[in-house]
Amino acid sequence: MSSLASLKPLEDTTIRGRTVDQLRRLVVTGELAAGMRLTETELACALGISRGPLREAIRELVDIGLLVSKPYKGLFVREITRKDLEEIYSLRTMLEKFAFQEAWDKRTPEALEDLNSRNERLITTIGTGSDPFGPIEAELHLHSWCYELSGHSLLLQSWNRLKPNLQFYFAMHQQAHARQGPERKSHDLYIRLASGTDLEAMLDHLNDHMRQGLETTIGFINTA
Amino acid sequence: MSSLASLKPLEDTTIRGRTVDQLRRLVVTGELAAGMRLTETELACALGISRGPLREAIRELVDIGLLVSKPYKGLFVREITRKDLEEIYSLRTMLEKFAFQEAWDKRTPEALEDLNSRNERLITTIGTGSDPFGPIEAELHLHSWCYELSGHSLLLQSWNRLKPNLQFYFAMHQQAHARQGPERKSHDLYIRLASGTDLEAMLDHLNDHMRQGLETTIGFINTA
DNA sequence: TGCGATTTGTCCGTATGTATT
């Protein structure tokens, strides 16, 4: 089942684990502004933990790429350049095409139903404007479908590392321009092709889908 | 220049950084046997450092996948299954094909000269049987060429995360079967196509090259 | 150039939580 990989780790038992989640959320929602310097003692105090587990959590976030650590100089929230964004998108396009190739023959009726429910969740989430980050998360959850279904744990791991960077940029961009997330029907063709019988058409569409996403987002960063 | 990305970080100034390198080497050379349990206090004592920076270094290696951490239970050297190996190879094939697409138009005469020198280093390293892990490192250094030349930092980062896993398995397998590393002329066609004008032929060869590598290595694990 | 302030990096002692016996 694809639901196996999507099971949330039932509340981390370690402070380190919870801190990783907490910090990741703070970064991807922009509560910690990009480029901002972080001091360990302040952070530890603010989070109510000691420096030990905090430093371990920092290592994980540095590895993901959300934080940048310069020895003896400081810790900073990552800044995303246009080149970074292009790299994220080109790598993501490749990963997702590969995921669909691997997952194609594993599409059971249950899996397709799962895909549809993720799309419906995205649509309803766009409707309710309560949580501004809901649509972002819902869209990424929709795209996670093919990675989970592929059964390729290393591929899923790569996607899970890439995902926070996308979340980060989406939120940054959204906050800066007060623009809502994805369009309501933006994934209709994606879903139809993913449920269909023409793998090549799906792969072609992924190129378009990703390029379109890149161009619309880059359009905003261009001014800077 | 591709040499920029290949510059070794000139001796890490932090204990954490040195410990990451040290532990990685211990794991990929098999000095720490696969599946073996590690206790922090022992490790810290053996390495002559305290638990603080050690635990931070451990986080990085867990992220790479060389170590496995089970909260409150222990820390273990990763064991590689056949499925893991297949995943590593299939992902690697895709990454390297993508790298060649990105690097294709950036192949300057200097870059091609660099490629040749890496191949020659591989050949001479195979000749001298002094360091059994030399050929492994030389082969991976040869394959790093396209990633560095691509200028795609995120792609290079993905490769650098994958590389230790390959090193790990190669050494494990080599140690178990007392077999030398790559054949002397195994990369002749690879070099020729990489220096040529037919990108499609290169990509096709990558499929073969990788599949062959996977099959020969899997042939040994089959018995287990 | 040197000096002091700040912060990271590191170490140690200790206490607590968890799993295993």
Added chain:
DNA sequence: TAATACATACGGACAAATCGC
């Protein structure tokens, strides 16, 4: 159930490096 071993976490301290004056 109790006891042991170890991972986890805390707090204080010092060393080392960086930056500003």
